[in-house]
Amino acid sequence: MDVRAQISMVFHLDKCIGCHTCSIACKNIWTDRKGAEYQWWNNVETKPGTGYPTKWEDQDIYKGGWEKNDKSINLRGAGKKKSLLNIFHNPHLPVIDDYYEPFTYRYLDLIESPAMDDQPTARPVSLITGKPIDIKMGPNWDDDLSGTPDYARKDPNLRDLPPAVQEAMFQLERMAFFYLPRICNHCLNPACVASCPSGAIYKRGEDGIVLINQQVCRAWRMCVTACPYKKSYYNWHTGKSEKCILCYPRLEAGYAPACMHSCVGRIRYLGVLLYDADQIETAASEDTSKLVESQLNMLLDPNDPEVIKAAKASGISDSTIKSAQDSPTYRFVKEWGLALPLHPEFRTLPMLFYVPPLLPVMASLGVQDKEQGDKLDPIAKFWNDDWLYDTSTDNLWGTIEEARFPLKYMANLFTAGDEEKIKDVLKKLMAVRIHRRGVTVGDIPAEKVQKALSEAGLNAEMADSIYKLTSLAKFDDRFVIPPAHREQAIEMLEFTGDTKGSTGFGFRQKPERGL
Amino acid sequence: MNAFIDNLLNTTNNFFLIGLPYIALVVCVVGTIWRYRSTKFKVSSLSSQFLEGKTLFWGSVPFHWGILILFCGHLIGVIFPRGVLLWNSHPLRLIIIETSAFIFAIAVLIGLINLLYRRITNPRVRVVTNAMDISILAILLIQVVTGLWIAYFFRWGSSWFASVVTPYLWSILTLQPDISAVSAFPWVIKLHIIGAYVMLIIIPFSRLIHFLVPPLDYIWRPHQLVFWNWSRRKIRDDNSTWSLKRPKNN
């Protein structure tokens, strides 16, 4: 057993309000530079939708991630042979238009314009060429646009949904959407690392953060293709690729990453997971149906004495083991089984997990239940149609099977198409909700609560801790950051004397495009 | 008067065929080491495919494969001149090698024209174009045009290259310059040789440096790279003192 520590993340999608504060926090710190304007290391997508870059999930277009072969796995669009043969022109490289052309406005025209008959306007100009442009796309162009033919209906996750189900999803009256914030997953089997011909990308042993060494990157741009999440970006100005660094300078100093720190919905959790690195290859090459399971099986119980012993033998410090024991992500992912990886079928073993959204809680039931309706308070609205919210049922929130998001859709996102698995998670979320309703409002009979809990495999105590970590968690409960142990590493990345007096990434030369 | 012209010719020949190659070699070696050590961040192939990918295909692909093969061809001529002559002793084989070289040179030419056209006409690519990019394309264009010219008008270059140019290049490399044979060459060939030296000089100061950092170790390195900042097994061992070695990623 080769025990390693990984800083992992959990995003609780029920709580995301789609405010994009996280994206802005990240942009202000890291990507507000020439060549990086189009890069959103953190972006928030509306689902169903096409996302950023457009249709990134469609690997028929982008050829990202790994695919299974007879014995093991190989990179779909990159890899040793393909990368070296395509090095002069990478046929699967997304170009700037797949993201969007970055722009700004000529604000100065507003104040410096001479007196005219008309109001001056601030025209949009391209941040690449500086010339006026017609804005065609933006980083979250399809924000809140569920149902639109250009975006939501082209969501690659709808691919294997029957047309009738898709139609039902987009009926105006029962349309729904949710937000999907995304950052680099700091995968255990990162496709970006494996695809980099110059070996510039690496995973840090101590915390598992995946970084691109800017001094070694040579713009072979294979990582952009290989990352199935499109989270490695090419800086067209410096001729280097860049990606989310999980704010490692902040983490080393004990601060949460900027996106997490600023998250308005408090949806983000960060903590250490211990895993068995010997299992990486086998876990990543499992059959698609067993991928989620095999990934979760790699994660080790930090309270198990055997694991602790092995962890110490592998050089993991006591403080890191302690952090792993307190880790909120371990609880969500392993203990409660509430969080799932995004698109496990890409086989990169992502270390960012999502608690799938339960909303909207009330489903529409097929046929109006007359008996139930009669019992209703006359003030309560009674709907004759069968496509609207039905509040008249026994089941306060309707059933998961009849949720507005077809289970299949959710399964395509989080469980490689396995509806049972996503149902289990949603059931748990629902059980917690029923339990808390029982506790706080008290209009649900105890037996019913008990039934919901036991069906979901929870007990009242667990449900309460889930509720607490979900709704009441304070900063220190949400982010359990292990000390970086600079005293041992001297410096995690650089000798600070070298970079004293420089800025940002530690460029000792001006970050200009080469000669 | 004649003596004066002879003298002038001699000096020019001496400068371009003896002086220049040494200048070029020194500048290339010293310059590259300097460039790599002090401006490592700028060592990049500076791909612009991200801004424009379609025309690039018709430029970059024929150009790179063509130039790679032609470069290897020249290199083989320098390293194994006898082998080349032996191969060429059969006329059919000579024709095969000459035609294929010619075809690859045409590919380079087409590629270069496309690249130049793209650099000049695409507004986005123009933003990332500097004078050096254009100069490199111009020099390469001169090289491939003179090369094609030589191949066409001074037949069987592969043979006379191996028997005349190779000894000259070796005389330079072994510090016993002998230009008696090459100085009698027509001016196109000399231009082609001089162009090669100029390119050597530019390598450290331009994007051409990417030609010196081909990612060949990718072939044998493991897919995944994990770097520790210290030896993780030793760090907890009370009896070991660990050295303050710079981490690999620094």
Ligand code: SF4
């Ligand atoms: S999400 Fe993409 S960029 Fe991030 S580690 Fe995984 S493969 Fe690499």
Ligand code: SF4
């Ligand atoms: S800041 Fe938090 S709540 Fe707001 S969009 Fe980002 S993840 Fe969602």
